[in-house]
Amino acid sequence: MTPEELQELCALYVLGALDAAEAASLEARLRAGDAEVIREVTAARDVVEHLPYALQPVVPDPAVRARLMRRIQDSSPAVAPPARWWGRQRRWLWLPQVAAALLILALGWMLYDARHQVRGLEAEIQRLHSTAAERQQLLLLLASPQVAIVSLTGSEHAPQAGARVLWDTQHRQWTVVTHNLPPLPPGKAYQLWFLTPGAPQPSRTFHPQNGYGIVQVSLPPEQTQVAGAAVSVEPEQGVTQPTGAIVLVGTFGKEGQ
Amino acid sequence: MRYQDRTETTLIHNLQAGDQQALGALYDRLAPVVNAVILRILGNQADAEEILEETFWHIWRDARTYDPARGTLAAWVITIARSRALDRLRVQKRQASNPVAYEEEARAALTAESLTPEDTTLQNERARAVADALRVLPLEQRLPIELAYYEGLSQSQIADRLRQPLGTVKTRVRLGFARLREALRPYGGATHDA
Numbered sequence: 001m002t003p004e005e006l007q008e009l010c011a012l013y014v015l016g017a018l019d020a021a022e023a024a025s026l027e028a029r030l031r032a033g034d035a036e037v038i039r040e041v042t043a044a045r046d047v048v049e050h051l052p053y054a055l056q057p058v059v060p061d062p063a064v065r066a067r068l069m070r071r072i073q074d075s076s077p078a079v080a081p082p083a084r085w086w087g088r089q090r091r092w093l094w095l096p097q098v099a100a101a102l103l104i105l106a107l108g109w110m111l112y113d114a115r116h117q118v119r120g121l122e123a124e125i126q127r128l129h130s131t132a133a134e135r136q137q138l139l140l141l142l143a144s145p146q147v148a149i150v151s152l153t154g155s156e157h158a159p160q161a162g163a164r165v166l167w168d169t170q171h172r173q174w175t176v177v178t179h180n181l182p183p184l185p186p187g188k189a190y191q192l193w194f195l196t197p198g199a200p201q202p203s204r205t206f207h208p209q210n211g212y213g214i215v216q217v218s219l220p221p222e223q224t225q226v227a228g229a230a231v232s233v234e235p236e237q238g239v240t241q242p243t244g245a246i247v248l249v250g251t252f253g254k255e256g257q
Numbered sequence: 258m259r260y261q262d263r264t265e266t267t268l269i270h271n272l273q274a275g276d277q278q279a280l281g282a283l284y285d286r287l288a289p290v291v292n293a294v295i296l297r298i299l300g301n302q303a304d305a306e307e308i309l310e311e312t313f314w315h316i317w318r319d320a321r322t323y324d325p326a327r328g329t330l331a332a333w334v335i336t337i338a339r340s341r342a343l344d345r346l347r348v349q350k351r352q353a354s355n356p357v358a359y360e361e362e363a364r365a366a367l368t369a370e371s372l373t374p375e376d377t378t379l380q381n382e383r384a385r386a387v388a389d390a391l392r393v394l395p396l397e398q399r400l401p402i403e404l405a406y407y408e409g410l411s412q413s414q415i416a417d418r419l420r421q422p423l424g425t426v427k428t429r430v431r432l433g434f435a436r437l438r439e440a441l442r443p444y445g446g447a448t449h450d451a
Binding site: 017044049052054122 | 387
């Protein structure tokens with residue numbers, strides 16, 4: 001098989017357009033660890049993953065989200081009430097059954113509540129694990145020789161605020177750790193900016209928690225002369241040029257080259 | 258840190274632990290693009306919303322089946338949505354029983370929603386790059402890719418639909434992928450999530 005034929009096969013495989021026999025044959029080669037096939041399928045998959053982003057996003061009706069979340073909540077375990085028991089037995093004979101039913105209800109509720117608490121604790125444990133993983137990643141960045149650390153200082157709008165930019169010069173990535181940023185007004189977000197010889201270039205928006213936040217961004221390939229960074233208060237969705245108060249700013253040295 | 262600011266890694270961990278807020282955050286993050294894909298396939302908002310809800314319900318129920326080695330979380334969600342939408346499409350038997358003239362297919366593609374979005378805010382920089390790459394792709398290369406992706410046609414069905422030899426379809430898909438790969442190279446993976 002020529003390289004071109006293999007590329008065609010892998011592209012059509014990732015698109016789901018191969019005939020069954022050809023797909024099975026390719027999958028056998030994938031399972032066998034065929035390096036060429038793995039490389040071409042991975043490259044084709046990367047292309048296919050981008051196709052949806054050529055479409056204009058369509059925000060669905062909010063009712064869809066509401067239905068989904070209600071469905072998820074309803075899927076939590078619940079205790080069904082005991083079936084009504086109608087009979088012609090004398091009232092005093094009902095008492096043991098009623099007591100038993102009440103006991104079952106109480107035990108069921110306690111079990112449901114306990115399971116709900118356990119699920120909440122499990123979620124909290126996962127959150128803590130995630131936070132620990134983030135901290136570990138920060139420590140690794142701090143220890144890396146290819147990471148430069150640059151400080152941003154608070155402006156008159158946030159004199160107590162500050163930030164450290166952990167600049168991974170090899171991967172052209174920033175990890176920005178902020179502290180003491182003031183609470184945001186409703187409808188606002190903090191926005192990160194790349195300062196260049198020209199106009200500031202917008203990056204992502206973020207919402208710190210209690211003034212503390214971690215933001216990771218990749219430097220755009222065309223940004224080869226980054227002179228510094230800034231953070232300003234902007235509308236939630238972000239803007240293309242700064243419009244609000246600048247709360248953090250810092251200039252860099254040779255890292256920006 | 259708000260759920261909206263969490264990384265994909267953090268979100269999936271929380272989701273797998275049964276955190277409903279994580280599912281909500283994932284929905285808020287991905288629903289517009291997922292909905293766009295489903296709508297592009299089915300062309301019907303009511304059906305699209307039903308598939309959208311089923312997709313995220315599946316994500317909630319089977320979050321533990323996500324394998325990061327096979328792609329990003331966004332790609333996984335979109336793959337599930339596309340698969341369900343194509344299943345629905347096949348059930349609805351909307352595929353043409355007779356081959357459509359190439360010119361008709363071309364006109365349909367030019368008026369479809371896959372044209373360049375007008376929204377050019379920063380957040381759609383990647384979408385703009387993809388749309389630009391697709392726009393400059395020769396139509397004969399773009400059509401077979403879109404027929405496969407948005408209508409679930411096999412290579413043989415594409416050849417029949419476009420009235421082209423199978424070899425020609427394969428070559429044009431390969432050339433289209435090569436051009437897209439080159440155009441998308443500066444933008445890395447499918448998401449820029451940190």
